[in-house]
Structure formats: C-alpha cells, structure tokens
Amino acid sequence: MKKLITILLILLTTNVNGQVFKKIYDKVFKYSTFYVAGDIKEAYETQYPDYFIRTDPDDLYAIPQVVDETVYHPFDYRVGFGIRRLARYDYEIKQNYIDGSENMVGISAPTGAVKGFEYLFHFEKERERSEEFVNSRYFLRHTGKYHIVKLEQRTQGNVDFQYQSAEVRFKLPIGKKISISAGAIARSHQKAYGYNPIELWLNELDDQGNPANYWYTLGFEYGYTDHFTSYTDYNTGNIFYDWIWRNPEGDIVAYGDRDFRDRVFGDLMNRFNQERWNELDPFMEVAPIVGVDFYHYRSKFWLHAYANWILPYHHYIKGNEDFSYLHRNSWGLGGHNNNLEGEQWDDYQGGLIFGWKISKTLGLFFEGEYVKFWDSEIVNSSIGINYRL
Amino acid sequence: MRILLLILLFTGSIYSQEFKDDISVVQFSAGFVEDSEIELTPFKVYNIYYFKMENRAVLFKEENIKYLPTIILYHNGKEITRVESGIDLKLPDNCIELINKHIDKLIEDKF
Numbered sequence: 380m381k382k383l384i385t386i387l388l389i390l391l392t393t394n395v396n397g398q399v400f401k402k403i404y405d406k407v408f409k410y411s412t413f414y415v416a417g418d419i420k421e422a423y424e425t426q427y428p429d430y431f432i433r434t435d436p437d438d439l440y441a442i443p444q445v446v447d448e449t450v451y452h453p454f455d456y457r458v459g460f461g462i463r464r465l466a467r468y469d470y471e472i473k474q475n476y477i478d479g480s481e482n483m484v485g486i487s488a489p490t491g492a493v494k495g496f497e498y499l500f501h502f503e504k505e506r507e508r509s510e511e512f513v514n515s516r517y518f519l520r521h522t523g524k525y526h527i528v529k530l531e532q533r534t535q536g537n538v539d540f541q542y543q544s545a546e547v548r549f550k551l552p553i554g555k556k557i558s559i560s561a562g563a564i565a566r567s568h569q570k571a572y573g574y575n576p577i578e579l580w581l582n583e584l585d586d587q588g589n590p591a592n593y594w595y596t597l598g599f600e601y602g603y604t605d606h607f608t609s610y611t612d613y614n615t616g617n618i619f620y621d622w623i624w625r626n627p628e629g630d631i632v633a634y635g636d637r638d639f640r641d642r643v644f645g646d647l648m649n650r651f652n653q654e655r656w657n658e659l660d661p662f663m664e665v666a667p668i669v670g671v672d673f674y675h676y677r678s679k680f681w682l683h684a685y686a687n688w689i690l691p692y693h694h695y696i697k698g699n700e701d702f703s704y705l706h707r708n709s710w711g712l713g714g715h716n717n718n719l720e721g722e723q724w725d726d727y728q729g730g731l732i733f734g735w736k737i738s739k740t741l742g743l744f745f746e747g748e749y750v751k752f753w754d755s756e757i758v759n760s761s762i763g764i765n766y767r768l
Numbered sequence: 769m770r771i772l773l774l775i776l777l778f779t780g781s782i783y784s785q786e787f788k789d790d791i792s793v794v795q796f797s798a799g800f801v802e803d804s805e806i807e808l809t810p811f812k813v814y815n816i817y818y819f820k821m822e823n824r825a826v827l828f829k830e831e832n833i834k835y836l837p838t839i840i841l842y843h844n845g846k847e848i849t850r851v852e853s854g855i856d857l858k859l860p861d862n863c864i865e866l867i868n869k870h871i872d873k874l875i876e877d878k879f
Contacts, residue, residue, distance in 0.1 A: 410876055410879035411879075412879070465879070466875075466878040467879070469844055473877065493875065493878060494813055555786055555789050555790065555815060556786075556789065675789075676790075676844050677844055678844065678846075
C-alpha cells in the first residue's frame with residue numbers, strides 16, 4: 380500500500396512538475412530565439428594617402444625620404460550572441476533571421492506588441508578602425524493588462540556609452556487601442572553635466588586675485604618641461620625669446636608657448652577633464668513617469684503613437700548630487716554655487732509610425748522618434764511616398 | 769496636435785469594427801441556443817466578444833453567420849477561422865483547441 384502511495388505521489392509530483400515546467404516554458408521561452416551572428420565589413424580608408432618626409436638628422440636639406448603614413452585598418456567585424464523574445468508590431472517586417480543588430484519599436488514603446496515576457500540578452504565584440512569594443516544590451520519587460528515592468532542595460536563601447544534603467548508602471552487600458560500608464564523610473568547617467576574641471580582649475584584665483592594656476596602650468600602637472608631660449612632673425616638681427624617645451628621623455632614638442640598651446644595643450648585639457656570625471660561615480664536617479672500608447676493596425680492603414688514624459692521630480696539615489704544633472708547650472712567660474720535645490724527638468728520620448736496604402740499602387744508612410752533625456756536630444760525620422768508602376 | 773486628433777478620428781470612424789482588432793475571439797449566438805454556447809474565458813488574454821442575434825441582426829448578416837452558435841477568430845480585421853455548430857446546434861468538442869492552434873500561429877508569426 381505504502382509503495383502504491385509512493386508511486387502515486389511520484390507520478391503526481393512528476394506530472395505537476397511537468398505542468399509547471401510547461402507553463403514556465405510557454406510563458407518565458409516559447410518563441411524565443413537563440414542566435415550567434417556576426418559580420419565582416421571593409422574598413423574605413425582615407426580618400427587620399429597621407430605622406431610625410433623623413434629628413435636626414437645630419438643634413439636637414441638633403442633629399443628627404445617620403446614615407447607613406449596612411450593608416451590601413453584591418454577589416455571591421457562584429458560577432459555576438461544572444462537570446463531574444465521580442466514581438467514585432469504588425470507593421471514591422473518580419474526578418475528571416477536574427478543577428479542582434481535589429482532595432483525594434485517594441486523596445487522603445489511603453490507597451491509591447493504582446494502581453495507577457497519579452498526579453499533580449501545580447502553580447503557582442505566588434506572591431507572598428509582597428510579598435511576593439513564590447514557592446515551589450517540586456518532588456519527584460521513584462522506587460523500585463525494593468526502593469527508594465529521593464530529593466531534595461533546597454534553598453535556601447537565605441538561611444539563609451541552606458542545606460543541602465545528600471546521602471547514599474549500601472550497601466551490603464553482605454554478601450555482596445557489606447558492605454559495610459561504611470562509609475563516610476565530609475566535611470567543612470569555617467570556624465571557630470573555642467574561640470575567642467577579644467578575651466579574651474581584655470582579660473583581659480585589666489586588671495587591677491589591673480590590666477591592660482593597659470594594655463595601653461597598644466598604641462599608641468601603632466602611632466603612636460605620648458606626652458607627659456609632665444610631666437611635670432613639673421614635678416615634683421617632681431618632677437619626674440621620663447622620657451623622650448625619637452626615631453627616627459629625629453630623630446631621637443633613645441634618651439635614656443637603659442638606652439639605648445641596650439642598643438643599640445645588641447646590634449647592635456649581633455650586628459651585633465653577625463654581624469655577628474657573618472658573620479659566620479661555613475662549617477663542614478665528616480666523620477667515619476669507617465670505614458671500613453673495608441674495602436675491601430677489594418678493591412679491598409681496603421682498608426683502607432685506613443686509618448687513618455689518623465690516628470691520634473693528627479694531624486695538622485697547614487698552618485699555625488701553636486702555633479703549631477705540636477706546641478707548642471709550650479710557650476711560657474713567660482714565653483715559650485717551651493718544651490719542645494721538644483722534645477723529640475725522634464726525628459727520626453729515620443730514616437731509616431733504611420734502607414735497608409737491609399738490604393739494598390741500608392742502608399743504613404745512616416746516613422747519618427749524623438750528622445751530628450753538630460754541634455755541629449757535624438758531625432759530619427761523618415762517619410763515617403765511609394766508609387767508602384 | 770490637430771492632425772493627430774484628425775487621424776485618431778479617422779481611424780475610429782473608418783474602422784469601427786473594434787471586435788476585429790488585434791486577436792479577437794467572437795461568439796455569435798442567439799437566445800434559443802444558449803445551452804450550446806461555450807465560455808471564451810480561455811481566450812481572455814485576447815479580446816473576447818459575445819454577440820446575440822436578437823441584438824445584432826445586421827452584424828450577423830454582414831458576417832455571414834449561417835449556424836448558431838459560431839465562433840470566429842479575427843486578427844487585425846481579417847477573419848482567420850470560424851468554428852460552426854452542426855445540425856445538433858453544438859460546437860465541436862475541440863473548438864477551443866482549434867482556435868488555440870490558430871492563435872498560436874498568429875503569435876508565433878510576431879516573433
């Protein structure tokens with residue numbers, strides 16, 4: 380009897396487990412695609428080759444050697460892998476294969492083309508103009524009748540871009556075509572907006588009101604040295620004086636202060652800024668978000684409009700707030716103005732996709748998206764008329 | 769903004785057959801065959817509608833309903849499949865499965 384009960388229990392448990400796994404499979408993995416893909420492209424080439432002349436160190440005026448200095452890059456490539464379960468809207472053309480480079484509307488729009496889980500986990504390595512980068516995109520969303528939960532992470536190595544966001548929204552359908560949503564979103568940004576370390580450093584004053592850091596002293600900070608020298612004009616006999624600059628290796632890099640300013644100093648300023656910015660931790664802020672979504676599709680006419688508005692109630696939860704976008708206007712020549720409140724702002728995102736097949740031969744279309752996040756504005760749009768003969 | 773409103777009105781007026789939007793499962797029936805109707809709750813994640821001939825006679829004619837009850841699956845305005853009752857006024861036992869099979873294909877096509 381005991382054996383029978385045990386067997387029955389095992390069968391029941393196996394059956395229940397099987398059902399649970401099937402349910403999980405149906406809801407999470409069904410229709411997902413695992414892919415490994417890549418591409419190879421011809422690398423960038425300059426229109427004309429670059430040459431320079433190498434002169435004889437002992438005789439500057441001897442016939443020089445012409446050297447081809449053109450940079451010939453090896454081929455560009457991109458290789459990646461991932462798993463994707465992202466539904467396309469009916470107006471989006473179905474691709475025969477997935478290679479990870481697709482940019483689907485479903486990722487930007489507040490709601491997905493289907494309810495339930497949608498995700499994209501993509502990782503790739505690429506080489507562009509001899510430089511190698513790592514890119515990744517992780518996206519997970521669950522859309523229900525009354526909710527949207529979304530997590531996103533993106534790294535774009537070639538532009539040193541990193542972005543993370545997490546949002547939770549309550550969704551209210553109005554009829555079958557419109558839905559409005561409201562909730563909260565947490566987003567990260569790396570840039571310290573409004574904070575320009577080199578400008579502050581150069582404009583610092585000492586007690587007597589004189590510059591605390593003369594511009595050329597930045598060179599000394601990075602191991603450059605200068606020494607005073609005189610130049611004689613043999614035609615006129617005039618003598619003038621300037622400073623010869625050497626890099627930390629001892630090589631001459633400029634024959635005067637102006638030369639140093641024009642050819643070397645710019646790179647040092649960028650280096651200084653980058654070093655100061657790198658000292659700052661990334662920022663993360665939370666704000667309320669509202670959205671609206673309209674979707675109508677028929678084979679001859681479709682309209683998809685969506686908008687997100689991140690309200691001006693941003694609250695930083697990570698990073699030094701003094702350097703955040705909230706204090707983008709708090710920095711001046713004297714440093715931070717200690718405006719503790721900072722300045723709130725609005726962020727928006729909107730898209731409109733419209734298509735109309737007026738007749739069998741004539742069609743109109745428009746696709747556009749506008750994003751304003753912090754001080755970045757991105758506009759993508761295309762419009763056209765098709766007439767088939 | 770005005771243009772957007774016009775477009776919204778345009779889409780609303782031309783395509784007033786909302787019951788055919790997206791994935792919709794519609795049961796066309798009548799009071800005298802109520803016992804033969806089925807529950808469409810297995811399709812509640814999509815759009816479900818119940819129409820009675822007494823109230824929507826014109827619609828029944830437009831949709832060419834010949835048998836009662838009839839279940840029709842629509843997708844973006846197009847009829848995908850219809851499951852009709854037989855002489856015994858009963859829908860086939862595998863009615864839900866038949867519709868689910870077609871829905872599965874529609875969903876699969878989105879990915």
